[in-house]
Amino acid sequence: MRTPNTISGMSKVRVAAFSISIDGFGAGPRQDLQNPLGVRGTELHNWLFHTEVFKKMTGQSGGECGVDNDFALKSLENVGAWILGRNMFGPVRGPWPDDSWKGWWGDEPPYHVPVFVLTHHARAPLEMKGGTTFYFVSDGAEPALKQAREAARGKDVRIGGGVATIRQYLRVVAIDEVHLAASPLLLGQGENLFAGIDLHERGFVVERSVAGERATHVILHRR
């Protein structure tokens, strides 16, 4: 799935600011409307909630401007399109009953670029305020990536998550760079990012590891 874009270094397929627990979970168990990230899953993102970037994105003032904030900023730079799994878009399962669910993020989602949602169930594109349009791709992960690359117009494609979606692209070696935020937390159960996927064999190495205020930022790069 390497494309000329990747080889030239002009654009990347990236995972960024993806939080995992010490025991490797990217979401807690028993995800539902009350716990979209699973039980205790939101604690994974504690580092992000304190940043100025996050406060601004959510209409709050203040926030901290240290290492964690730098990585949060970087995660948003040069992103031309996103890919999300269906479960990250919302709690609706099976065929769409109607068009009422428009994501977790209100009228103006924080993407501001085309977002490709993987689903088995077709649905018309959904144009939101602020430049975000959700496209529902029902013919598979690779076609979704192809569309996202085209829509990104030379910028990066960010694989937003959740865990299952990232694992899907890691398995086919379609990701160039992964920024993990390792949070000081044990989840014990949930969706494990690494289980059964040998990232070393797939060519990933740790490029660097930087201590933030509330998480350790680990950059994986594919050779």
Place this chain on the structure above:
Amino acid sequence: MRTPNTISGMSKVRVAAFSISIDGFGAGPRQDLQNPLGVRGTELHNWLFHTEVFKKMTGQSGGECGVDNDFALKSLENVGAWILGRNMFGPVRGPWPDDSWKGWWGDEPPYHVPVFVLTHHARAPLEMKGGTTFYFVSDGAEPALKQAREAARGKDVRIGGGVATIRQYLRVVAIDEVHLAASPLLLGQGENLFAGIDLHERGFVVERSVAGERATHVILHRR
């Protein structure tokens, strides 16, 4: 397996300075005489090799005196007895052919206290220089812990490893504190510390996480 000692806080059963990769492995794959920690397993301990503590222990001069060194020092404090798995003691499998294998560490091993080796095959105690005696315990992990506690005389029992031995004691909730050194490394394969063990459910929480020079030190404490 809680004993009065644990409740009074006088002594602990500890894992300390135990290195794991980003993907949760405490040893690499294909352990043998050439690769006692499995392929690329020694890279897990890179942080330790640079410390003054390690240099001194191995008869070298120099070494660094930062955060990593502080944690290496702390890992050796107040240890009254050790427990090691058979594979950590040596590469010999099955019944002992003779008494020629005396561990990886030469005539004067770096323990200087009684060391209890879990094995299915009985063997006479082995007294080494410098205060280390290896006792071979063939009646199970719990009797070994009981003996180690008695031998430790109020000090801590350190579960040295490897992964299988630590997992054995984690499963029966016999460990009070775990100090992990999370190394910036992907192993991809090997012995995973966490797989199938829910440490949250077993009462462990992250007490603190401290950035060292070459690893992130994570202290797990059992509530």
